[in-house]
Amino acid sequence: MAAALTVSWSALAAWPHWLIVLILLPLGGAVLTPALYALQRRLVPWWALLVAGLTALTVLPLLWRLAHEGPFSYLPGGWARPYGVELRFDEFAALLAAAVALLAPPVLLFSRRYAARAVPAGRLPFYYTLLLLNLGGLLGLAITADLFNLFVFLEVVSLSAYALVAVGGRPVAELAAFKYLLMGAISSLLILLAVGILFALTGSLNMADVAQRLPALATPAALTLAAAALLVGFMLKAALFPLHNWLPEAHASAPGAVSAVLSGLVVKAGIIGLVRTYQLFAGVELLDTANLGAILVWLGAASVVMGSFFAVFQHDLKLMLAYSTITNIGYIVMGWALASPQAMLGASLHLFNHALIKTTLFLAAGALIYRTGLRTLEELRGIGRTMPLNCAALALGALAIVGVPPTAGFVGKWFIALGALQAGRPFFALVVVFGALLAAVYYVRIINAFYFREPEQKAVVTAREVPWSMLAPVLLLALLCLGIGLLARLPVEFLEPAVARLLDGRS
Amino acid sequence: MKKPLVIALLILLALALLAAMAELPAVGQADAPVHTHVSARYIEQGEAETGAHNLVTAVLLNYRGMDTFGEVLVLFTALCAGFAVLLAAARNGNKHYRQPPAPQESGAVPVIAVSPVVSFVVRLLAPFIALFAAYVILKGHLSPGGGFQGGMILGALFIALTLVLGKQYSARLLPVAWRPWLYALAPAAFLVVGMIGLQLTGYFLGYPQEPAWHGVREAMMVTLEIAIGVGGAVLVASLFLALESD
Numbered sequence: 001m002a003a004a005l006t007v008s009w010s011a012l013a014a015w016p017h018w019l020i021v022l023i024l025l026p027l028g029g030a031v032l033t034p035a036l037y038a039l040q041r042r043l044v045p046w047w048a049l050l051v052a053g054l055t056a057l058t059v060l061p062l063l064w065r066l067a068h069e070g071p072f073s074y075l076p077g078g079w080a081r082p083y084g085v086e087l088r089f090d091e092f093a094a095l096l097a098a099a100v101a102l103l104a105p106p107v108l109l110f111s112r113r114y115a116a117r118a119v120p121a122g123r124l125p126f127y128y129t130l131l132l133l134n135l136g137g138l139l140g141l142a143i144t145a146d147l148f149n150l151f152v153f154l155e156v157v158s159l160s161a162y163a164l165v166a167v168g169g170r171p172v173a174e175l176a177a178f179k180y181l182l183m184g185a186i187s188s189l190l191i192l193l194a195v196g197i198l199f200a201l202t203g204s205l206n207m208a209d210v211a212q213r214l215p216a217l218a219t220p221a222a223l224t225l226a227a228a229a230l231l232v233g234f235m236l237k238a239a240l241f242p243l244h245n246w247l248p249e250a251h252a253s254a255p256g257a258v259s260a261v262l263s264g265l266v267v268k269a270g271i272i273g274l275v276r277t278y279q280l281f282a283g284v285e286l287l288d289t290a291n292l293g294a295i296l297v298w299l300g301a302a303s304v305v306m307g308s309f310f311a312v313f314q315h316d317l318k319l320m321l322a323y324s325t326i327t328n329i330g331y332i333v334m335g336w337a338l339a340s341p342q343a344m345l346g347a348s349l350h351l352f353n354h355a356l357i358k359t360t361l362f363l364a365a366g367a368l369i370y371r372t373g374l375r376t377l378e379e380l381r382g383i384g385r386t387m388p389l390n391c392a393a394l395a396l397g398a399l400a401i402v403g404v405p406p407t408a409g410f411v412g413k414w415f416i417a418l419g420a421l422q423a424g425r426p427f428f429a430l431v432v433v434f435g436a437l438l439a440a441v442y443y444v445r446i447i448n449a450f451y452f453r454e455p456e457q458k459a460v461v462t463a464r465e466v467p468w469s470m471l472a473p474v475l476l477l478a479l480l481c482l483g484i485g486l487l488a489r490l491p492v493e494f495l496e497p498a499v500a501r502l503l504d505g506r507s
Numbered sequence: 508m509k510k511p512l513v514i515a516l517l518i519l520l521a522l523a524l525l526a527a528m529a530e531l532p533a534v535g536q537a538d539a540p541v542h543t544h545v546s547a548r549y550i551e552q553g554e555a556e557t558g559a560h561n562l563v564t565a566v567l568l569n570y571r572g573m574d575t576f577g578e579v580l581v582l583f584t585a586l587c588a589g590f591a592v593l594l595a596a597a598r599n600g601n602k603h604y605r606q607p608p609a610p611q612e613s614g615a616v617p618v619i620a621v622s623p624v625v626s627f628v629v630r631l632l633a634p635f636i637a638l639f640a641a642y643v644i645l646k647g648h649l650s651p652g653g654g655f656q657g658g659m660i661l662g663a664l665f666i667a668l669t670l671v672l673g674k675q676y677s678a679r680l681l682p683v684a685w686r687p688w689l690y691a692l693a694p695a696a697f698l699v700v701g702m703i704g705l706q707l708t709g710y711f712l713g714y715p716q717e718p719a720w721h722g723v724r725e726a727m728m729v730t731l732e733i734a735i736g737v738g739g740a741v742l743v744a745s746l747f748l749a750l751e752s753d
Contacts (some may be wrong), residue, residue, distance in 0.1 A: 020711045024698060025579055034587070034687035076573045076701075078710035082545055085573035125687075126591040133584050140577070152577030156584050174592070200531045203544030213540075225527035236539030388738045 011242040012069070013061035016113035019074040019087050019143060022062065022097065025055045026104075026136030030129045037125035042256040045112035048128040052108045052135065056101035066094050069345060074143065081145075088145035091498030092275050093349055096268055098143040102321040102480075103264055104135050106473030110363050111257045113470050114370055120169050127255075134160040134261060135426060141269050147195045147205045150276065154191065154269065158184045160238070161266050165254040174250035183246040187236035188325065190240035191273070191409050194229035197222055198280075205405045215283045223286055231278040231292065238270025240333055241303035242433070248310070256366015259318060263325045264359040268351055271332055279502070296337035301431045303330025308438035312445075317365050320442055321358065324401060327435055328354045334428060335416040343378055345498045349397020349491060350412025357400045360477040364394035367466045367474060372459040377445060382455025386463040389471060391450050393478035398443035398479040403436045408481045423434045550573065557714065558724050560649055568728050576701070584591060586690055593749045621671050629671045631701050636664045644736035651665055654732040655691075658739025665744040674748075675739040690745065693738030700727045706747040 029051030037044050065072060073091035075081065089097075108131065119127045136456040138155030144150050162184060166177035199205055201222060202213040217223060232243070251263050274296075280289055307327030314320040328350065335347025367390050374380050384391040400407035402412075413432050420428035455461050465471055532539035549570060553562045557569040567575050640660040647653030669677040681689070697712070704713040704727065707720070714724045 017705065017711065024701075024711075027694070028698050031580075031691040031698070034690055038684065038687045074711075076710060077569060077704070077712045077714070078708055083548055084570050087573075119595070122592050126587045126594075129587045130584070130591060134582070135589070137580075137584075146573075148571075149574055149577060152574055153615040155581045156577065159581065159584045159588050163591040165731050167591045177592075192602060195529065197531065200539075200541055203540030203542070205545075213544075219530040221523075222528075222530040225557045275574065483546060486526060 009061075009064060013064040016074065017060070018065075019062050019072075019089055020076060021369070022058045023136055023140045025058060026051055026132045026139065029055075030136060032083070033129040033132065034125050034358035037354055041125070042123055044128050045115075047448060048132055049105060049108045051132060052104035052347060054134070055139070056105055059097050059101035062089055063098065065089075065096060066091065069215065070497075071111060071384070073438075082204045082209035084099070085149050086145040086206055087143045088206075089143055091144040092348070094380075095352050096265070096272055097339045097494075098221070099141055099268070099352050100135055100138050100142075100265060102414045103260070103359045103477075106132075106477055107257050107260055107363070110260075110366070110470050111472045113467050114257055114366060117259070117370065118168050118366075123167055123169070127164070128311065130160040130164050130167070131258070131261065134164065134266065138218075138265055138269060142272055145207050146310065147198060147206075147207060147210065148274070150207075151188070151192055151195055153271070155188060157266060157269055158188060161262060161346075164424050165250045166457055167305065168253075170253065172249075173253035176253045180250040182247045183236055183243075187233040188501075190229040190233035194226040194233065194446075197226040197229075198432055201226075206275060211280045211283060214280065215285060217286070219282075220286045223281075223284060227277065227281050227287055227292065230280075231274070233257055234270045234273035234277060235453075236270070237273060237297070238329050238333070239326055240270075240299055240329055241306050242299075242319070243324060244303065245309070245330075247326060248322040248481045249500065251325060252316060252318040256318075256362055256369060259322070259366065260362035261363055263322065264355040267325060267329055268355060271336075271351055273330070273334065274333065275502075282502075288326060290385055293337045293339055296343060297425075297428065300330045300332075300334025300337055301428060303327065304334065304431055304435040308435050308442070312438060315378060317368070317377060317380065317446065318362070318377055320446070321361050324442075327353075327439065328358070328401070331416055331435065334431070335412075335419060338416070338419050338423045338425065338428060339503065340419045340423035341496075341499050341503060342422050344502065345492060345495055346368060346412045346415025346417075346419055347500065348495050350409075352491070353408040353412050353484065354401075355432060356477065357397050357481050360397040360474065360481055361394060361401065363470075363474045363477065364390055364397060366469055369392075370470070371463045372457070374457060374459055376447040379457050380460060381449045381453035382461050383463060384450035385455065386460060387465050389465055393474045394448070395447055396478040397481055398446055399484070402439045402443050402467040406482065406485050408484040410485055411492075415492075446461050493499065521627075556716070557722065559728060561647065561653075564647055564653060564728070564732075567653065568731055569714060572701075574635065575731075575735075576694070576697040576712070579697060579738065582739065582742055583694050586745060589746050589749060618733060627673045629667050633668060636660065637668075640664065640740075642735070644732050649733050654735025655739055657732075659735040659743060661740035662735060662743025662747075665740060666747050669744075671746070677744070677748065681741065686741070686745065689741040691735065692741065693734045696734030696738075700731055703727065731738055 033047065034045060036047055066089055071088060074087040075084055076087065077084050080310055082232055115124060115127050134157055137153045137160065140153035141150060141157060144153060162177050162181045164176045165180055198210055200220060202210050204210050204213060214223065236243045251259050254262060281289055302329050307323050307330055311320050311323035311327065314323060332347045332350050335343040335350065367379060368383060368387065371387065372380065400409040403409040415434060417429040417432040420426060420432065549562060549566055553565040554560060557565040559569060601606040640657045643660060644654050644657030665677065665680065668680065699714040705711045706717045707713065714727060
């Protein structure tokens with residue numbers, strides 16, 4: 001029986017088209033959403049949930065095949081690389097794809113009741129359309145192996161993200177979205193410039209092909225500009241200090257479910273972009289990649305410290321969470337740039353785990369705002385008594401993001417700290433510990449306000465738990481925050497060969 | 508103090524950009540990698556491999572069809588993003604939303620009467636402009652032109668007609684019930700044609716190469732061109748209508 005099951009699984013996973021289906025499902029689903037709304041508007045939230053669920057299922061055979069065969073490609077149109085566009089499913093693509101798959105269904109289930117209130121009725125179909133486009137764009141960006149295709153999917157992700165921030169219609173959010181749009185446009189422009197330069201230098205757009213042809217070039221200034229433009233462009237998308245200015249307002253003023261996607265997943269697009277940049281330039285001797293790494297380590301460390309520092313002084317719950325995203329992006333970039341096997345492993349794990357934890361936190365915070373309309377810790381004090389389950393989920397998420405041992409947040413930070421020691425730079429292990437301590441300070445403030453203070457606001461005293469369709473995804477994700485930390489062996493074994501390959505300069 | 512600093516930084520940035528640009532191969536240099544690597548095959552074998560007589564179309568719909576699919580999606584995303592921020596944020600149960608602006612006093616918005624000459628000329632030229640748009644769309648895979656360009660011409664025609672003949676006419680030209688389907692036209696056409704290609708060749712967005720299937724291949728490409736064109740026109744027209752209603 002078990003043998004038969006295994007065989008049919010591998011037969012299923014061997015179907016070559018899963019990779020294209022993975023992006024066609026959410027993108028196709030998004031395209032049809034406005035039309036479905038015109039026909040049967042009540043079905044739209046369920047439709048979006050169905051599409052997200054099917055997309056999530058598509059990731060399973062892909063992961064299976066990746067685990068058994070290693071990275072594999074799909075060639076749309078059948079054109080051999082570098083002549084056509086190549087899609088490639090490697091471990092880092094898998095990481096982002098798995099995070100999207102895991103988080104998209106809960107976010108969309110949560111959205112059904114939440115968006116009905118937070119988004120003006122006429123804009124609802126476009127809320128779901130943009131959310132699905134955003135998720136589909138993220139998947140496309142994760143799996144593409146082509147520079148221009150990467151840019152195209154990055155635009156799908158960015159455009160939908162700008163609009164999703166403003167979709168609620170609050171003037172604060174509209175202003176934040178505009179700021180986000182300006183910064184995002186600069187970053188897209190830089191990335192496009194770099195893609196153009198690389199094409200002019202190599203005549204190719206396929207990443208692996210470009211990476212092969214770059215070391216033979218003798219054009220230091222052009223190469224430096226391309227690398228710098230890519231680096232700054234993706235740092236802006238990832239909101240790495242000191243290019244983080246746009247993030248807090250945008251993520252805090254967006255509707256709760258959108259904040260979850262933006263903070264959990266969209267900033268990771270910048271990280272994936274940085275990883276791809278590294279893969280491109282790893283073999284180029286004209287550029288000292290070690291120097292680039294040194295800059296990124298320091299920027300990552302600065303991000304950790306400054307993000308936590310700003311978060312400590314916030315009163316708005318969602319602003320706190322937004323600043324904490326800057327901190328966590330800092331951990332991930334620092335881990336990557338330390339370039340020791342364990343630090344890279346930790347950064348990869350943290351990319352996934354932070355997505356899970358931050359989604360939990362933003363959804364739980366969104367639920368509090370949904371019930372009470374209040375946003376600051378001062379106003380929300382005592383909410384732990386009237387919405388115990390939701391606050392328990394938030395507290396669990398808070399423990400996880402601080403990195404208390406059995407939770408999801410611990411593993412990544414642990415490996416990054418170990419990696420810093422492995423790289424012979426104990427200072428950065430201290431940064432990890434320092435960041436965790438600061439995080440503990442501001443999350444203790446949250447927990448103190450929720451559980452140990454008397455309620456003052458009427459809305460807090462009369463609050464009830466949110467409906468089950470909102471509470472269930474929050475609770476499920478909170479339990480995963482706890483559980484995934486215990487299952488860390490699996491992803492570690494999965495990622496180790498990928499990290500080793502990356503460090504060897506083979507992609 | 509701030510201004511000189513900004514100017515100095517801009518000059519530095521410009522120098523860095525110029526230094527990099529100076530190292531790029533000169534435009535038109537025959538042995539530049541842009542001409543010798545990937546493009547060489549497009550130029551030598553493009554027509555035979557793709558059946559598109561216009562090499563731009565060969566790259567657009569064949570070699571890099573995924574990019575064009577993505578671009579069509581970017582346009583669709585832009586349209587939805589426009590709607591998501593332009594459509595009235597009517598109150599629905601949350602006190603945070605701003606009230607829709609009070610109806611304006613009559614006469615506050617000046618109604619500009621369209622001159623009879625302009626109106627006559629636009630109506631006179633409309634069929635010819637439409638014909639030209641169709642020509643650009645369909646001719647695209649033979650000579651310069653294509654769906655994106657033709658679609659813009661069609662969209663501009665729609666805007667001109669709306670300005671001259673009023674909104675009632677634009678509702679007849681672009682029925683409200685059809686609009687959400689037309690928004691989806693271009694990306695949906697890519698999905699359908701891509702899936703047909705998958706059935707025929709085993710690759711998403713593949714085109715059958717055998718001479719016997721020549722007609723099918725032409726039909727697939729023309730379908731995409733028309734869908735891109737009509738979709739583009741609808742995009743321009745819808746954003747115009749959404750802006751106007753605000």
